[in-house]
Amino acid sequence: MILITGGLGFIGTHTARALLDLGESCVLVQRRAATAVPAVLAAEHGTRLFVEQADLADPAERGRLREIGARHGVTGVVHLAGSAPWPPAPGDPVDAARTALDSLFAVVQAAAEWKAERVVVASTIGVYGGVEATGGPLGEDLPLPMTAGHVIPAFKKVGELLTGHLAAATGLDLVNARISAVWGPFGRPASVFFAAPQLVHAAARGTAPDLSDLYAPAYADQGTDLIYAGDCGTALAMLQLAPRLDHRTYNVASGRVTTNAEIAAALAELAPGTPIDLPPGRAPQAPEDICLDITRLRQDTGYAPRYGTARAVADYLGWLRAGNAR
Missing domain, CATH: 3.40.50.720 (NAD(P)-binding Rossmann-like Domain)
Known part of the structure; x- marks a missing residue:
């Protein structure tokens, strides 16, 4: 137990x-x-x-x-x-x-x-x-x-x-x-640290995402280890x-950086016409995006991520379109 x-x-x-x-x-x-x-x-x-x-x-x-x-x-x-x-x-x-x-x-x-x-x-x-x-x-x-x-x-x-x-x-x-x-079902609709939840929730509603609460602006080629x-x-x-x-x-972690552009591209396939307008490139003087090494986790537990970006976006979008609020 x-x-x-x-x-x-x-x-x-x-x-x-x-x-x-x-x-x-x-x-x-x-x-x-x-x-x-x-x-x-x-x-x-x-x-x-x-x-x-x-x-x-x-x-x-x-x-x-x-x-x-x-x-x-x-x-x-x-x-x-x-x-x-x-x-x-x-x-x-x-x-x-x-x-x-x-x-x-x-x-x-x-x-x-x-x-x-x-x-x-x-x-x-x-x-x-x-x-x-x-x-x-x-x-x-x-x-x-x-x-x-x-x-x-x-x-x-x-x-x-x-x-x-x-x-x-x-x-x-x-x-x-x-x-x-972390992002996905049951999570908060908006994060102050990364844009992924806002982007998917907006696509589920068919509206432009509100990214005003982020601590730093979301540029297309920036991301984090999601x-x-x-x-x-x-x-x-x-x-x-x-x-x-x-x-x-x-x-x-996933062991890789997922950029905002990758999420936007997946949403463009799954929810065509979603108004996502991110500044291109990276913010001036933005620090390097980080990802975490999961070698230790893999070796000691046998863990392997099941969700790439496209599969995660599709699953999350489907969850929200099914009527789930979070």
Whole structure:
């Protein structure tokens, strides 16, 4: 039985589906009480899939987490629930930071009590921000700068250091999963980091995409390492279930840069006439697009991405055209 924190969230839903497909049972822990289980999981609900409520940010509910795991006989954990004070909330920022880190501590402490075989902890491609370009995919052993341009990678770096310490101190197999830019069904319709969701949602509506919320303008020949949601869930499931892992940290990614132009070209085939007008080329002085080296993930789990750009765009567009809002 694998416990997934944030289990009914975007990545959690796909991870649960992948674990079920690999023969595992899952218990999904959510901060809010679930009103409905997604249709892609509903067939196993109550037989191999269970949903529980516990708020890891609330000290009074952390005992409930331990009870849930003991009752379900949890053998492994995928920790996807937020461990960073983001988005900002009213109140003392010191308390917010403490709460974020305490949620990680609560999961590790509970997993130690359950004698769980492995805890996979979500990290992010953002930890590579500021790394000097290598001209190729970035590997897990590259030295990371001690600075961060955003609170999420800042806390993920802290979390990675803590998992290293706690693994040695507790004897738990704690694994960091540096997840690249995820897109696909159940994801947010818009991202501030990359344009892919906005482009596909606009094509499904037959309107021009609104890219005004992006942190930087989207140029045609720029992109990032996009991993389709189904591939991300599969990779995390395989990390959780692998009989042996030889490393503490793994990149979870596609291993290539997907440009905005590639997505626009796929949409031109699938949704002719979609008004996508991206500035040509690259932004002046734009940093090099990065992708992550997934050699380690491939070798230790047998993972291989199933979704290239065209297949991912077709799947996502079909999902939205079927009436799904996200």
